Amino acid sequence: MENAVLAKGTTFQPAANLVKIIEKESGQPISRCYQCKKCSAGCPVAPMADLHTNEVIRLVQIGDTERLLNSNRIWLCLSCKTCQARCPNGIDTSAVIDVLKGMALEQSRKPAEAKIPAFYKSFMDAVNMTGRLYELGMIGLYKMRTKTYTEDMGLGIEMIKRGKLKFLPEKVKNLNQVKEIFRKGREKK
Numbered sequence: 001m002e003n004a005v006l007a008k009g010t011t012f013q014p015a016a017n018l019v020k021i022i023e024k025e026s027g028q029p030i031s032r033c034y035q036c037k038k039c040s041a042g043c044p045v046a047p048m049a050d051l052h053t054n055e056v057i058r059l060v061q062i063g064d065t066e067r068l069l070n071s072n073r074i075w076l077c078l079s080c081k082t083c084q085a086r087c088p089n090g091i092d093t094s095a096v097i098d099v100l101k102g103m104a105l106e107q108s109r110k111p112a113e114a115k116i117p118a119f120y121k122s123f124m125d126a127v128n129m130t131g132r133l134y135e136l137g138m139i140g141l142y143k144m145r146t147k148t149y150t151e152d153m154g155l156g157i158e159m160i161k162r163g164k165l166k167f168l169p170e171k172v173k174n175l176n177q178v179k180e181i182f183r184k185g186r187e188k189k
């Protein structure tokens, strides 16, 4: 993999104060990173990602918004927190990546991994509708968003046969409270 930070011929307009903005939003001490790469060595999605975990942090430090928001890494992160557990400065890169994902969505950027944002949105919509994850509803929303109607159909049928997918959503108490959380989240944007 090409080193994203030291790539020859790379030009960019550094975003002013990006590190300060993302430190505030994510609550992570990004300025303390000294590029030891311990986070990258343990990241399970490293083989698929176009940036290493330490490179995400470095690009934030130098304000390279373009490379960050166009990267597939921000969509592949599993929030497993292995990076945080390994970091001598306790930096949780997944929290940084969450902020970057929000920025990419706010700017209506075409995501480098198109199906993953569709999955996130479908997950959140399903929780908003029923108060907890209604898997069949989420799958329906995801299929409509990605137009992958027949993909994984065999697997879906097998799961239904084994009782792993419920046809109807379970009722939750105080659904209005869940909806209020979503409403407040939308207000903050």
Ligand code: SF4
Residues within 6 Å of the ligand: 032, 033, 034, 035, 036, 037, 038, 039, 040, 053, 054, 057, 086, 087, 088, 089, 090, 091
């Ligand atoms: S482990 Fe922490 S200090 Fe080391 S490169 Fe990763 S974020 Fe930076």
Ligand code: SF4
Residues within 6 Å of the ligand: 039, 042, 043, 044, 045, 053, 076, 077, 078, 079, 080, 081, 082, 083, 084, 093, 094
């Ligand atoms: S939280 Fe994300 S960046 Fe950190 S190790 Fe897991 S997948 Fe990699």
